[in-house]
Amino acid sequence: MEGAIIEGEATITLPDGTSAKLPFIRGTQGPPVIDIRSLFTQLGCLTLDPGYTSTSSCLSAITYTDGEKGELWYRGYAIEDLANNCTFLEVCYLLLYGELPNTAELERFENAVKNEMLIHMKLIDFYSSFQQGAHPMAIMVGVVGALSAFMHEDIDVLVAEQREAAAIRVLAKFPMMAAIAYRTAYGLPIVFPKKKFGYTENFLYMMFSDPMSDDFTVDPVVANALEKIFILHADHEQNASTSTVRIAGSSLANPYACVAAGIASLWGPMHGGANEAVLAMLDEVKSVENVDTYIAKAKNPNDSFRLMGFGHRVYKNHDPRNHIIQEIAHEVLTHLKCNKQDIFDLAIELEKKALSDDYFIKRKLFPNVDFYSGIVLEAIGIPRDMFTVIFALARVIGWMSQWHEMMSESVKKIGRPRQLYIGAQKRTVQPIELREGRESIHPEIINSPRKVWSPIKDKAAI
Ligand SMILES: CC(C)(COP(=O)(O)OP(=O)(O)OC[C@H]1O[C@@H](n2cnc3c(N)ncnc32)[C@H](O)[C@@H]1OP(=O)(O)O)[C@@H](O)C(=O)NCCC(=O)NCCS
Structure with a gap:
C-alpha cells in the first residue's frame, strides 16, 4: 500500500463483548480510514453503508477532494x-x-x-x-x-x-x-x-x-x-x-x-444529468420575481422539487469548480453577446438567495459545477x-x-458488496391452488395498452 501508513489499530467491540483490532491507516491527505477487510473473518459481522457515505472503496493516487476546504486536485495539482x-x-x-x-x-x-x-x-x-x-x-x-x-x-x-x-x-x-x-x-x-x-x-x-x-x-x-x-x-x-x-x-x-x-x-x-436539469429548472422559475417561491418549494419536505445544481456529497463549503465556471460563463456571454444573459442573472439571483437562506446554510448546500456549466453550453449552442x-x-x-x-494493483478483487438481509425466513413452496392472492402487480402494468412510440421529434428544426 504505497503512500499509505498504518498508524496503529482501531478496536471495535460488539455488544457481546468480543472485539477485533483493525488497522488504522493514513494516506497522504484526507481523513484516515479503518481497514475493515478482516472484520468478517475476525467477528463474523459486516458493516452497513448504503450510498457509501463513510466508505472508501479503494486506494487511489489520482484525485483528491477536500469537502470542507473546497479543494480539488488532480495528481497533486489544484x-x-x-x-x-x-x-x-x-x-x-x-x-x-x-x-x-x-x-x-x-x-x-x-x-x-x-x-x-x-x-x-x-x-x-x-x-x-x-x-x-x-x-x-x-x-x-x-x-x-x-x-x-x-x-x-x-x-x-x-x-x-x-x-x-x-x-x-x-x-x-x-x-x-x-x-x-x-x-x-x-x-x-x-x-x-x-x-x-x-x-x-x-x-x-x-x-x-x-x-x-x-x-x-x-x-x-x-x-x-x-x-x-x-x-x-x-x-x-x-x-x-x-x-x-x-x-x-x-x-x-x-x-x-x-x-x-x-x-x-x-x-x-x-x-451528470444535473446540468440539463438546471436549465429546465431555470426555465420553470422563469424570472427573478419567482425565486422566493422556488426556494420555498426546494425547502418543503413534502415537495420533491430540489434546487438542481445545488449540493454535493463531498463539498460542504464550496465547489472549487463553480468559481471557474462562473467566470467562463461571464466571459462567453459577454463575448457572444447572446440572449442568455437573463438566465445567467436569474441563476445569480437564485444562488444569492439560497446562500443566505438558513435551510441551505444549515445543510451546507452550495452551487456545484453544474449550476453554471449548462448556461455556458447553451450559449455555445450545444443542445x-x-x-x-x-x-x-x-x-x-x-x-x-x-x-x-x-x-x-497486484492483488485484484472483484467488487462485490454484501448486504443486510431483511427478507423472509426460509419457507417451502405451496401448491398454486393454496397460495393467497395479493395483487402484487400494479393493474396499470397489466392493463396498459402496448406502448406506441411517440411521433419523431423534429429536432433538426431547433
Ligand atoms: C448532489 C446530491 C445528490 C448530494 O446528495 P446527498 O449527499 O446524498 O445529500 P442528501 O440528498 O442526503 O441531502 C441532505 C439534505 O439536504 C437537502 N438537499 C440536498 N440537496 C438539495 C437541493 N439541491 N435542494 C434542496 N434540498 C437539498 C436534502 O433534502 C436533505 O435534507 P434533510 O436533511 O432535511 O432530509 C444532492 O445534493 C442533490 O440531489 N442535488 C441536486 C442535484 C445535483 O445538482 N447533482 C449534481 C451533483 S455534482
Whole structure:
C-alpha cells in the first residue's frame, strides 16, 4: 500500500463483548480510514453503508477532494492551476500517467490521440438504427458499449501498455462518437475529424460545421471555454460513474463496455444529468420575481422539487469548480453577446438567495459545477440533451485512468458488496391452488395498452 501508513489499530467491540483490532491507516491527505477487510473473518459481522457515505472503496493516487476546504486536485495539482495553465490533453496525460508531459511527451500524446480519432464505418452504421429524436445519452450507452465488439480480442486488460492504448483510443474516438450522437438525434449529416484541428476544436468542428461548406473557423473564446469545462469535469475521485466503471472493470470486463456502464450511471439527474436539469429548472422559475417561491418549494419536505445544481456529497463549503465556471460563463456571454444573459442573472439571483437562506446554510448546500456549466453550453449552442454527453466526453479519461490504476494493483478483487438481509425466513413452496392472492402487480402494468412510440421529434428544426 504505497503512500499509505498504518498508524496503529482501531478496536471495535460488539455488544457481546468480543472485539477485533483493525488497522488504522493514513494516506497522504484526507481523513484516515479503518481497514475493515478482516472484520468478517475476525467477528463474523459486516458493516452497513448504503450510498457509501463513510466508505472508501479503494486506494487511489489520482484525485483528491477536500469537502470542507473546497479543494480539488488532480495528481497533486489544484484544479484552478490546471484550468489556468494547461490544455485538456495535458490534463488527460497527467491523469493517465501521473505527471504533466514535457513538450516532446505532449506532442507524442497529441499525435497518438489524433491518429485514433476516426471510428470504424460499421460503428457509424450502428447509429442509423436509432430513431431521430433518441436521447444522445441513450445512443452513447449503445455505441460506446458497441466499441467492445470492434476491440475485444486484441485487449489483454492485465497488460499495462494495452490498457494505456485502450484509454487513448476511447479518449480519441469519443468526440466523433459524441458528435455523431448529436447529428443522429437531430437528423444531420456526419462530419469527420480533421488533422489540422486540436482535440476540442475537432469536437466543435464535428458538431457544428456544415459539410457543404469549406469554411469553418473555431471561435477561440468558445474553444477555450469548452476546454476548461473538459478540464473541470475530467475526474472527481470515486463518484457514482467512476465507481461503476471500477466495479464493472473489476470482473476483468472489456474496458469499452465498462465505459458504457459509466455513461449509464452518469446520465441520472443526481449526477451528470444535473446540468440539463438546471436549465429546465431555470426555465420553470422563469424570472427573478419567482425565486422566493422556488426556494420555498426546494425547502418543503413534502415537495420533491430540489434546487438542481445545488449540493454535493463531498463539498460542504464550496465547489472549487463553480468559481471557474462562473467566470467562463461571464466571459462567453459577454463575448457572444447572446440572449442568455437573463438566465445567467436569474441563476445569480437564485444562488444569492439560497446562500443566505438558513435551510441551505444549515445543510451546507452550495452551487456545484453544474449550476453554471449548462448556461455556458447553451450559449455555445450545444443542445440541452447533449450536456451530459459533454460531461461524459470530459470524464472518459478519468474513468480510464481510475480503471487503469485499479487494474495495476497486484492483488485484484472483484467488487462485490454484501448486504443486510431483511427478507423472509426460509419457507417451502405451496401448491398454486393454496397460495393467497395479493395483487402484487400494479393493474396499470397489466392493463396498459402496448406502448406506441411517440411521433419523431423534429429536432433538426431547433
Ligand atoms: C448532489 C446530491 C445528490 C448530494 O446528495 P446527498 O449527499 O446524498 O445529500 P442528501 O440528498 O442526503 O441531502 C441532505 C439534505 O439536504 C437537502 N438537499 C440536498 N440537496 C438539495 C437541493 N439541491 N435542494 C434542496 N434540498 C437539498 C436534502 O433534502 C436533505 O435534507 P434533510 O436533511 O432535511 O432530509 C444532492 O445534493 C442533490 O440531489 N442535488 C441536486 C442535484 C445535483 O445538482 N447533482 C449534481 C451533483 S455534482
